[in-house]
Structures are given as C-alpha cells and as structure tokens.
Amino acid sequence: MGASKLLIVNPSCPGWPEWPVGMAYVLACLEQRGIPFDLIDLARVENWEKSLAAALDSDRYLAVASGGLIGDYRFFRRLRELAGKKSPDTPFVLGGNITKDGNDRLLFDIIGVDYAILGEAETSLPAFVEGLRAGREDFHGYDGVIFREKATGQVVRNKFKRLDLKRHKVRPAWHHFDCDYFITMSSFPFMGGGLRSMPVLSGRGCVGKCGFCSPSIGGFRKREIADLIDEIRFLIREYDFDKLCFLNEMFYPTAREVREFCAAYAALETRKPWFVQVRIDAGLDAETLVMMKEAGCIAVSAGIESGSDDVLAAMNKKTTAEQIRTFFRNCKAAGMPSNGTFIIGYDGETAEDLRKTIDLLIEEDISSGDALLVAYQGTKVYRKALGAGLIEDEDKHLDDFCCDIFAPDAYSRFCNMTAMSTDEFFDLAPKEVRRYNTYVFDKYKVRDLSLTIDGNWRWTSVLLEGKCRECGAPVRERFLAYGAEFLGLLGIGMSRNTFCGHCFKPLAFDIFEAGEMPEGRAHVREVSKALARYRRILVCAPTNDVNFLLRINFLSLDYELIHGIYLYRDEPVGRYLKYPVLKEGEIVGSGADCLLCFDVDAGASVRRLYARLGRECPPVVHAHPEAFRRSVAAKVPHAYRINQVFKRLFGVSVRTVLDRARALVGR
Numbered sequence: 001m002g003a004s005k006l007l008i009v010n011p012s013c014p015g016w017p018e019w020p021v022g023m024a025y026v027l028a029c030l031e032q033r034g035i036p037f038d039l040i041d042l043a044r045v046e047n048w049e050k051s052l053a054a055a056l057d058s059d060r061y062l063a064v065a066s067g068g069l070i071g072d073y074r075f076f077r078r079l080r081e082l083a084g085k086k087s088p089d090t091p092f093v094l095g096g097n098i099t100k101d102g103n104d105r106l107l108f109d110i111i112g113v114d115y116a117i118l119g120e121a122e123t124s125l126p127a128f129v130e131g132l133r134a135g136r137e138d139f140h141g142y143d144g145v146i147f148r149e150k151a152t153g154q155v156v157r158n159k160f161k162r163l164d165l166k167r168h169k170v171r172p173a174w175h176h177f178d179c180d181y182f183i184t185m186s187s188f189p190f191m192g193g194g195l196r197s198m199p200v201l202s203g204r205g206c207v208g209k210c211g212f213c214s215p216s217i218g219g220f221r222k223r224e225i226a227d228l229i230d231e232i233r234f235l236i237r238e239y240d241f242d243k244l245c246f247l248n249e250m251f252y253p254t255a256r257e258v259r260e261f262c263a264a265y266a267a268l269e270t271r272k273p274w275f276v277q278v279r280i281d282a283g284l285d286a287e288t289l290v291m292m293k294e295a296g297c298i299a300v301s302a303g304i305e306s307g308s309d310d311v312l313a314a315m316n317k318k319t320t321a322e323q324i325r326t327f328f329r330n331c332k333a334a335g336m337p338s339n340g341t342f343i344i345g346y347d348g349e350t351a352e353d354l355r356k357t358i359d360l361l362i363e364e365d366i367s368s369g370d371a372l373l374v375a376y377q378g379t380k381v382y383r384k385a386l387g388a389g390l391i392e393d394e395d396k397h398l399d400d401f402c403c404d405i406f407a408p409d410a411y412s413r414f415c416n417m418t419a420m421s422t423d424e425f426f427d428l429a430p431k432e433v434r435r436y437n438t439y440v441f442d443k444y445k446v447r448d449l450s451l452t453i454d455g456n457w458r459w460t461s462v463l464l465e466g467k468c469r470e471c472g473a474p475v476r477e478r479f480l481a482y483g484a485e486f487l488g489l490l491g492i493g494m495s496r497n498t499f500c501g502h503c504f505k506p507l508a509f510d511i512f513e514a515g516e517m518p519e520g521r522a523h524v525r526e527v528s529k530a531l532a533r534y535r536r537i538l539v540c541a542p543t544n545d546v547n548f549l550l551r552i553n554f555l556s557l558d559y560e561l562i563h564g565i566y567l568y569r570d571e572p573v574g575r576y577l578k579y580p581v582l583k584e585g586e587i588v589g590s591g592a593d594c595l596l597c598f599d600v601d602a603g604a605s606v607r608r609l610y611a612r613l614g615r616e617c618p619p620v621v622h623a624h625p626e627a628f629r630r631s632v633a634a635k636v637p638h639a640y641r642i643n644q645v646f647k648r649l650f651g652v653s654v655r656t657v658l659d660r661a662r663a664l665v666g667r
C-alpha cells in the first residue's frame with residue numbers, strides 16, 4: 001500500500017519564534033479531512049536535520065511539505081536537499097507567501113519543489129493530496145496547484161480559490177504546537193517581548209495594494225464577528241496567556257467595523273487585553289480609539305511608510321501625511337499607545353521627501369522603526385527595478401537583500417530606485433534616520449538607571465534597571481554579551497525591540513547616565529570636545545558598538561570626520577554606510593589622525609599594531625571613562641581574555657585556530 005501521510009515542517013526560528021498561524025489552520029484542515037500527518041516544529045527540536053532524517057528513516061510519507069515567506073527560501077532549499085537525499089521519491093511541496101511571490105526559477109530551480117500550493121491551502125491541499133495518493137503527476141485543473149508538466153517542462157500555475165470565511169469555521173490546530181513556549185517566547189515589533197500573547201485573526205488578506213508589499217492572499221475578507229468571538233472564548237478557556245494579538249495584516253477596513261468588534265468583545269464574560277495593526281485609512285477617530293481602549297485594546301500599530309504625499313501616492317498607500325498626523329493625534333487624545341514603521345529609499349524618493357518623513361515623526365513624537373526599501377519578488381517595485389535593469393542578477397539580489405541601512409555593506413546591497421545617486425542617498429539617509437533615533441534616545445532615556453555587569457567563563461551578563469521616562473513604571477532588561485561588546489546591544493535594543501511593557505514607549509538605556517558611571521556625562525562632553533580636534537577619525541569598535549554609534553549621535557560627533565572603521569577582527573565587511581572597514585594590516589597606513597576606541601584594554605591592541613611597524617600611534621580617545629573600563633575589564637569572561645591573549649601572541653583568535661584544526665581533521 002502506498003504512503004498516505006504527510007510530513008509537515010514548520011520553519012520557525014528557535015529562540016525567536018513566530019506564531020505559525022497559517023500552518024495551524026492548515027493542520028486543522030488536514031485533521032478535519034482525515035489526512036494523517038507528522039509535524040516537525042523547528043522551534044521545538046534541537047536538531048531539525050536529525051529529526052527530519054529520523055522521521056524519513058522510520059516512516060514512508062506521501063510528501064514532505066512546508067511553507068512560509070520568501071525570506072525563508074534558504075531554509076526551504078536545505079530542507080528540500082536533505083529530504084531529497086534521504087527519500088528521493090518523496091515529493092517536496094511548498095505553500096505560503098513564497099509560492100505567490102517567488103518566480104518559477106526560485107521555486108523549481110533554486111529550491112527544487114515538486115509542487116507548490118498557492119493561496120489558502122485549505123482550498124486546495126485536500127484535493128491535491130487525493131491526487132497524489134492516486135498517483136497523479138498532472139494537476140491541470142486543480143485549484144491553486146503549481147506543477148511542472150512532464151512532457152513540456154512548462155510550469156503551470158492553476159488559479160487559487162479564496163476561502164469562504166462565512167462557511168469555513170475551523171479553529172487553528174494549536175494543540176499540535178507547544179503553545180506555552182510560543183506564549184513565553186514570542187515578541188512583537190514595537191511592543192517588545194514578555195507579553196505572553198496568543199494570536200487570532202479578524203480576517204485574511206488586505207485591502208491595500210502597496211507597491212512594496214505583496215499581501216498574503218490578496219484582498220481582505222473578514223470573519224464573522226460571532227465566529228471570531230467564539231474562537232477568542234475558546235482560546236481564553238483552553239490556554240494560559242495574558243494578551244491577544246491580532247496577527248493579520250490589517251484589522252478592519254473601516255471604523256464602523258472596528259466599533260462592531262469592540263461592542264461584541266466588550267460583552268464577553270472573560271476578556272484579555274489585546275493589540276492590533278490597523279490601517280490609517282480606516283479613519284479611526286478619537287471616539288473609536290476610546291471605544292477600543294475601553295474594550296481592552298492596549299496599543300495600535302500602523303504603517304506610516306513616509307511623511308511625503310508624493311511618496312505615499314507612489315506607494316499607492318491611500319493615505320496622506322495629514323491623515324497620518326491626524327491618526328497619531330487621535331491616538332494621543334484617546335490615550336491609546338501607538339507606533340508605526342517607515343520606509344527609506346522608496347522609488348523616486350527625493351532628499352526633501354526623506355526630510356519630510358523624519359520631520360513628521362519628530363513633530364508628532366511617533367515611535368517608529370525604520371526599514372530600508374527592499375524590492376521583494378512579487379511586488380510592484382521589484383517588477384519595476386527588474387524592468388529598469390537595476391536588478392542584474394536575480395539570484396544575487398535574493399541572497400543579498402538588506403533592510404537595515406546601518407547593516408554591514410548596506411551600500412552595495414541597496415537597490416537604489418530613489419531620485420538620488422547612491423552616494424547622495426548614503427550621505428543623507430543615515431543622517432536623517434540618526435536625527436530621529438537621537439531624538440528618541442534623548443527623549444526616552446530610562447530614569448534612575450542602574451547597571452550591573454557580571455562575567456561568567458564565557459559571557460558578560462548585563463542587567464539594566466530603572467524607570468520608564470514616560471510613565472515611571474519600573475523597567476528591567478537583562479542580556480548576555482560576548483566579552484565587553486555590550487554597548488551596541490543597548491542601542492539595538494533601544495531602536496528595535498525594547499519598549500515599556502506598560503505604556504509601550506521606547507526605552508533608551510544611556511549607560512553614561514547610570515548610577516554606576518557618575519563621571520559618564522562629563523566624560524561624553526570631554527570625548528565630544530576631543531574628537532572635534534581631529535579630521536580623520538578611525539573608529540575602533542566591535543560590530544554592535546559601530547551600529548550604535550552610526551544609529552545614535554550620543555557623542556555629538558561630526559560623522560564627516562569618520563575616516564574608517566576597524567572591527568578588532570578581520571570580518572568580511574567592505575563598509576558601513578560609506579565608511580571603509582579596514583583590515584588589521586591597513587590601519588597603520590590609513591592616515592588616521594585619531595583612534596576612537598570602544599575596547600576595555602585602553603586601545604592597547606591597536607597601539608601594538610603601530611608599535612610593531614615602528615610607527616607612532618595617533619592619539620587615542622576612549623568612548624568610556626577609565627574607571628568604568630577598569631571595572632568592566634575585571635569582570636570580562638575568561639574565554640574573552642584567553643582569546644585576547646591568544647590574538648596578541650599568535651595574531652589570530654582561538655576560534656580561528658579551532659576552525660582551521662577542524663578543517664584539517666575533516667580533510
């Protein structure tokens with residue numbers, strides 16, 4: 001008898017898991033149709049490759065199936081490769097957004113799928129599985145199935161049908177997942193972690209057609225409110241969580257529908273606080289936002305994208321800068337915490353457009369994350385960039401996209417569609433984003449900050465405690481850093497995912513204001529003064545600290561004076577923004593007239609490089625006060641110190657030696 005069971009693989013990221021909502025619905029559909037399956041959830045297995053091999057060794061499967069976003073394509077390629085090696089006759093099936101957005105080459109040649117499912121798998125997977133069981137290879141006429149015709153090699157994409165949400169009343173099959181783990185570990189942009197939330201959908205798809213986006217399944221279809229409330233009641237009864245999060249792309253298209261939901265939810269006997277992503281063109285007035293608040297909504301997020309009407313129109317965003325201002329003012333009037341996101345580098349963006357965006361954010365005091373435009377396959381900007389010859393190599397573009405302007409080599413990875421040259425853009429955009437970040441950093445500094453640093457044999461543990469600047473709630477943040485490389489983590493935390501769990505305003509941890517560094521403020525002033533005397537500053541700092549320095553101007557630095565960057569180890573990075581990253585051998589001849597050092601050993605390792613060549617070392621300016629450096633130096637982990645000694649003696653790190661030894665043994 002042939003195999004009838006599916007092996008489903010959830011491509012979650014351990015330690016940073018995202019709720020697999022789509023997959024939970026698909027599993028519910030399989031259960032309902034009596035289609036057996038096994039599940040490997042990457043969030044909960046130690047070694048997924050071993051788990052996959054063990055599953056394929058112990059059972060015969062009708063197909064191996066997975067699904068997700070285009071950004072996961074490397075994982076799908078690896079999954080397909082491993083599954084193919086273990087079980088060459090078992091077809092590999094892919095679903096999720098990637099099948100809609102990815103072109104035929106990505107799906108069939110790069111990843112190597114045998115079949116792909118378009119749209120909501122509930123409408124097509126059961127019939128497709130029946131076809132597979134019957135030994136079918138030709139899927140002409142099967143809704144939503146993509147396959148390659150045997151005879152011609154042509155890829156056929158059958159149109160997909162949308163799910164009728166009025167008739168389809170299935171609950172996501174959460175019982176197949178370790179929900180306690182997801183509840184504890186999941187975190188959300190602009191909300192932070194520790195929310196202990198559970199997801200729910202008010203509908204599927206989105207009414208928008210933004211040029212940079214490709215909504216999951218097309219236009220918005222809402223669920224019947226009674227059905228949604230019923231599911232919420234079920235979740236509250238069955239699972240131990242604190243908040244509900246609406247994880248669909250948009251909540252409701254109009255304020256009237258939002259009010260209908262609020263009225264129904266407020267009538268529930270047991271409720272949980274909730275948060276949600278809304279569209280600004282839904283026209284949520286202060287009255288509606290108050291109603292949401294009274295119904296338990298604790299925060300709303302919205303896509304701002306730009307402060308320029310021209311760019312908003314080019315994006316097809318269906319909002320104006322004035323509507324954005326009105327929305328955030330309404331939130332303030334209603335006492336509703338709010339936040340958003342904006343894009344830099346959009347198609348046709350001018351210097352003036354970019355400044356307007358940052359002005360709007362600062363003038364309205366909006367909490368927002370920034371993203372560098374990425375032309376993803378499946379979007380209007382991708383098609384335009386491809387047509388204009390801006391994407392010469394589609395595979396390289398796919399491998400190399402970068403949505404953080406401060407990331408290594410963002411300059412060469414950015415597909416520039418703006419009205420500025422790449423040089424002009426990289427002159428202006430970091431300056432403007434930094435203007436906003438520095439505004440947030442200065443405004444939302446945690447009060448009464450205390451900093452506790454401890455080292456074990458390998459890691460430095462950093463504990464920050466204080467009070468939220470906005471609401472005074474106690475805040476606490478703990479993380480592990482390698483050696484003494486922790487300053488930058490604070491900056492990344494500030495701008496990425498550290499928010500007050502009470503008012504959801506950003507938390508800026510300025511360690512120079514911590515009680516443990518009484519001389520911190522005066523030291524920063526001294527550093528600023530000292531740096532103003534030089535013209536070619538070489539920044540010597542680990543990656544995280546570089547990122548922090550480029551993002552936030554906490555030293556009142558003139559960034560035009562940065563001559564280059566040295567990362568304390570040779571990394572495969574060409575530049576940060578427009579600044580060259582120098583290798584160890586390039587520092588001495590670089591012509592730098594000052595070294596700005598972020599290390600704990602008083603720039604000793606850099607001085608030694610000059611001494612080795614008998615050259616005079618330029619003046620060293622230390623980012624941290626001496627007493628603080630000494631106290632950190634006494635606590636840095638043994639492994640970090642051993643590594644430093646090793647580097648001094650042999651010129652390479654312990655890890656490099658181990659890697660080389662491993663390579664030799666493996667040869």
Ligand code: SF4
Nearest residue numbers: 206208209210213249
């Ligand atoms: S960006 Fe948001 S509003 Fe625009 S199409 Fe995508 S999901 Fe919809």
